[in-house]
Amino acid sequence: MTTSITINGHTPTVAATAWVAPNATLIGDAHLGEETSLWYNAVVRADANRITIGSRTNIQDGCVLHADPGAPLTIGSGVSVGHNAVLHGCTIDDDVLIGMGAIVMNHARIGRGTIIAAGALVSESVVIEPNSLVAGIPGKVRRSCNPDELEQIRCNADNYVKRVAHYTPHPDGSCPSIVIPKGDVAG
Template identity: 50%
Template sequence: MPLYSLKEHSPCCHTSAVHLAGSVVAGHVTLAEETSVWFNTVIRGDGDAVTIGARTNIQDLSMLHVDPGRPLSIGEEVTVGHRAILHGCTIESRCLIGMGAVVMNGARVGTGSIIAAGSVVLENTVIPPFSLVAGMPGTVKKTLSEEVLEVIRASAEIYVEKSRIYGQPHLFKPME
């Protein structure tokens, strides 16, 4: 998986981070320990910083990007579902961003929240901790209990385990 420098910035990836075929990580990007970036995902830190916390997984076909003055920060043990778009926003720890969800510039998603698949969190929206958000535009549908953290942690753990397998060249390799 290519890592690309851009001007004075180069990606900084912990040695335990896994980034798989077809994914691109470019510019001012930091991947913490046991982070996984899955197939055909693009992470572009070309206008500001992208920071991804420990044990977070960015699933296949996702797009993470920034604008100047709009960094992207993702906390620890976050699951970002397939084909999600995160743009210049803050996702606090232990959140689940559903497949195909979009979170726009300046939005902030509080700890323990779930953004339902296909939802759109509009620019500068603040989602309180432990919220279930759904719709276009995304609105809080209910407050979740702290027990949801265990479900989100379990999702993160599944992807940490998968990434350990996919990160081993003798276990995951092209067929001859």
């Protein structure tokens, strides 16, 4: 069962069309937008400041999202946050892909249409311009994203919106049989 904790008078809010895995955790001043998905073992801990997640965004398995005093966490729409990524008090604009195991620190800002490679570290207060490909520790802009990569960011977010249907219980409460269509490349 999803853990939802009210803290300091703030209760998480989840849009009616959002999906939250049964073992995900939402704490405090956290807000999930329409058609957003929060996957297994993800933690959204808004005990010190607000966390806002836009529409059609997916927070994949094992991610940790946290905000500090003076450093809210804002994630735009159409964003994919890969497995085990950590986002901490930063701003992620629309249509961004955060790779698996990446870390984005307080006050960093990731511009629209950007890819943060798996395992990259975006340090505190770093601003990444739109349509950038960032890799490494510390993360550095390696080049601009090409049109195919920008389309893949959008496709990945769309695939996660579709994937939720395979995990949503039937009206009678029974669990669906999960058959992922061939060619569904969402990770």
